[in-house]
Amino acid sequence: MKHPDQKYIEALLKNDRILLDELYSKFSGKIKRMILRNSGTEADAADVFNDALLSLYYKASNQNFELTCPLDAFLYLICKNKWINELNKKKNKHLVVIIDDGEIDLGEDSFKLAEDYILQEQRHILLLEKVAELGDACKQLLHLSWSGKSMEEVAQILRVSYGFARKKKSGCIAKLIALMKQSSQFNSLKW
Structure with missing residues (x-):
């Protein structure tokens, strides 16, 4: 079932400035806090957030993407994974622990839906790579x-x-x- 936050995905596709401003003001602060608490800067947070939005834009424009969980949880997980990858590149380590922001309380179900979606997407990518x-x-x-x-x-x-x-x-x-x-x-x- 389509989540009401799908309006933000559509705003990305239509370049709806009003909803995009709302998206930034509503979601970017949590990402910024998470990255600042984990060895990042404000510039890093902005880059990761924009990169996540760009990923969402490409996914939505190339597929019939339908958001089935809150965008907050979905964006947080995308940004968290992108930041872990960035930290791994910088530190040349295989394990990075991210300290989660205690203010984010979207409920376990929201994060579970977002994690399941991302896991499914990663499985699909691996399958396509191996079919090739x-x-x-x-x-x-x-x-x-x-x-x-x-x-x-x-x-x-x-x-x-x-x-x-x-x-x-x-x-x-x-x-x-x-x-x-x-x-x-x-x-x-x-x-």
């Missing part, structure tokens, strides 16, 4: 079968027998799973 590594025949077969066509239709389009198409699909999926498990990201995505 498959051979053309596997890519075509998986694309056809995932587009809602029955295996009979897929077999007809590929001009192979139904049995061969099913066996080939199983092999392609097994190869895809193996490629995904080899990725350093796989375990962190909680499959």
Whole structure:
């Protein structure tokens, strides 16, 4: 179900100055406090916040993006992840602990929805990256079968027998799973 904060996503797409000003005044302060408490400057906070908004803009303009959780929680998690990545670059460490701002109390459900969405998005990106590594025949077969066509239709389009198409699909999926498990990201995505 679309969240009422979807209006801010639409404001980004339409460059609605009034709603964009409201978005900045309503959400940027929490991000600024989080970054200042975690070795950042006001300029860092502004950069991270603007980068997060730009990411949202591209996501919304390239997909039918529908916000299903409060924008506050979603933006906070995006900014937190971006800041962790930035700190990791600066410190050359693999683990950075972010001190959360105690003032942010959006409820566990809001953060859970936002975290679930981000996790799902990261899984989708990994899946697309690994599908791209498959051979053309596997890519075509998986694309056809995932587009809602029955295996009979897929077999007809590929001009192979139904049995061969099913066996080939199983092999392609097994190869895809193996490629995904080899990725350093796989375990962190909680499959």
